[in-house]
Structures are given as C-alpha cells and as structure tokens.
Amino acid sequence: MLNKTLKIVSILSLFILNKQGLSKDKDKERLAGKSGVTVSLSTKGNDIAFDQTSIQIPFAENITLTFVNQALKGSEILHNVAVLKPGSVDTFLKALQLSGYDLDKIKNDPSILVMTEALAPGASQSVQFHPSEPGFYPFVCVMPGHADMLGMKGTLNITKASKK
Amino acid sequence: MKRFLVILPLVITPFAFAKDHIITQKGKAFSESEITLAPGDNLIFKNDDDTSHNVFSAVEPMKFNLGIQKPGSEASHKFDSAGVAELRCAIHPKMKIKVTVK
Numbered sequence: 394m395l396n397k398t399l400k401i402v403s404i405l406s407l408f409i410l411n412k413q414g415l416s417k418d419k420d421k422e423r424l425a426g427k428s429g430v431t432v433s434l435s436t437k438g439n440d441i442a443f444d445q446t447s448i449q450i451p452f453a454e455n456i457t458l459t460f461v462n463q464a465l466k467g468s469e470i471l472h473n474v475a476v477l478k479p480g481s482v483d484t485f486l487k488a489l490q491l492s493g494y495d496l497d498k499i500k501n502d503p504s505i506l507v508m509t510e511a512l513a514p515g516a517s518q519s520v521q522f523h524p525s526e527p528g529f530y531p532f533v534c535v536m537p538g539h540a541d542m543l544g545m546k547g548t549l550n551i552t553k554a555s556k557k
Numbered sequence: 558m559k560r561f562l563v564i565l566p567l568v569i570t571p572f573a574f575a576k577d578h579i580i581t582q583k584g585k586a587f588s589e590s591e592i593t594l595a596p597g598d599n600l601i602f603k604n605d606d607d608t609s610h611n612v613f614s615a616v617e618p619m620k621f622n623l624g625i626q627k628p629g630s631e632a633s634h635k636f637d638s639a640g641v642a643e644l645r646c647a648i649h650p651k652m653k654i655k656v657t658v659k
Binding site: 494538 | 608611616620622645646647648
C-alpha cells in the first residue's frame with residue numbers, strides 16, 4: 394500500500410515538474426520574442442523624419458521594435474519612438490505639448506504602449522510590446538516639435554495573422 | 558476721402574512702431590528666457606553656435622517653424638497676434654524661450 398502511494402506521489406511530482414518546466418520554457422520564448430514579429434525603424438539621416446511612415450506586419454502577441462537614430466554624429470539630433478494605442482495620436486500630442494515635451498512626465502501617459510529612450514545619433518534600442526488585437530497603431534517621435542510640428546509620425550498596421 | 562485719411566493713421570500706427578528684437582543662440586541656449594513684444598514686432602534669431610538650431614512654436618495663433626538654421630545664420634519671425642507661446646529648438650530639447658505678445 395505504501396509502495397503504491399509513493400509511486401503515485403512520484404508520478405504526480407514528475408508531472409508537475411514537467412509542467413513547470415514547459416511553462417518556464419514558454420516564458421523564455423515569450424521574453425525572447427521567438428514567437429513574435431520584428432520591426433525595424435530608423436530616421437532619414439539628418440532629417441527630422443522616420444524612414445517609413447506606414448509599416449504593415451501580421452498580428453503577433455510579441456512585437457519587437459528596433460529603432461536606430463541615423464542622424465550624423467555631429468548633428469546632436471535626438472530621436473525616440475513611442476508606439477501608441479489606436480486612435481490616440483491627437484490626444485497624446487496635446488498631452489505631450491502640455492507636458493512641455495518632458496519625457497519623464499509623458500512616459501506614464503495611458504496612450505503609450507511602449508517607448509524608447511531619447512537616442513543620440515548612431516544609437517539604437519529594441520523594445521517589445523504586446524498588442525491586444527490587430528489595428529492601426531500610431532508611432533511618433535516625442536522630441537520637441539518632431540511629431541506635432543514637423544510630422545515625425547507614422548502608422549503600424551497590424552493585420553490579422555494568416556492561418557498556417 | 559477725409560474719413561479715409563483719418564482712419565488710415567489709426568490702422569498703420571501699431572505696425573509703424575514695430576521693433577526688431579535680437580535673440581542670440583549660443584551655448585545651446587537662447588540669450589533670454591522670456592521676452593514681451595508688441596503686435597507686429599519681429600524676433601530675429603542669430604545662431605552664434607557651431608551647431609544648427611531649429612526654432613519653432615507649436616501653439617496657435619503663434620504657430621511657426623523657422624526650419625534648420627545653420628551656424629552663423631539669422632532667421633526672423635513677425636508676431637502679429639497677441640498671446641503667449643513657448644518657443645523651442647527641435648534639435649536641443651532644453652532650449653526654450655517664453656514669448657508674450659500684448
């Protein structure tokens with residue numbers, strides 16, 4: 394009887410450990426973005442503009458955005474990118490102006506899904522975000538005047554993923 | 558005709574006394590942190606830095622963009638409407654100057 398109980402406990406333990414292992418692997422995969430989509434975005438040299446204003450990608454739970462500030466090193470032009478919730482660009486730009494273009498003040502704005510740091514010329518940063526559904530996700534540069542005055546903004550069109 | 562001659566000076570007077578105010582950009586800062594102008598006054602921005610600047614205001618009715626201003630160059634903007642605006646440089650986020658027109 395004791396042997397039988399021990400056997401059942403061992404089998405159950407193995408099952409639980411295996412489950413936990415699988416879950417950890419899934420988490421690792423999620424964090425590494427292996428099951429996601431990667432997007433690259435940069436600036437147009439020394440212009441205050443993104444190199445793309447419209448990007449289409451299939452829906453994924455994890456999207457990795459890599460942003461490169463291509464401005465020449467001596468130009469001192471800082472850039473960043475913030476991905477916003479669909480339909481929130483006008484509200485966000487008003488809030489940005491009211492904040493005095495202060496990154497520390499604006500970083501907790503509810504419209505922001507993800508935002509890079511202000512990057513010096515030549516620098517790059519990758520960030521991950523997790524859209525809840527397909528849609529048109531605006532992206533903007535938060536540096537003073539870049540989006541609201543000089544039009545440094547675009548749209549990430551996240552389409553329904555095709556069935557394999 | 559007589560009435561026209563009476564009204565004409567009243568229309569011209571505010572702009573006849575319009576002034577030019579010079580703001581220097583040096584050390585990645587404006588020479589003033591705030592300035593008060595009369596309607597019709599000009600702000601002349603002199604770039605005495607060795608880097609480019611880009612002065613703009615995003616606030617209506619004083620919205621404007623001077624564009625990229627290279628070292629050694631001058632650019633100006635005329636302020637016709639009363640209001641308050643914070644002018645900034647699109648390249649150097651810490652540069653700002655408050656302009657009041659009244």
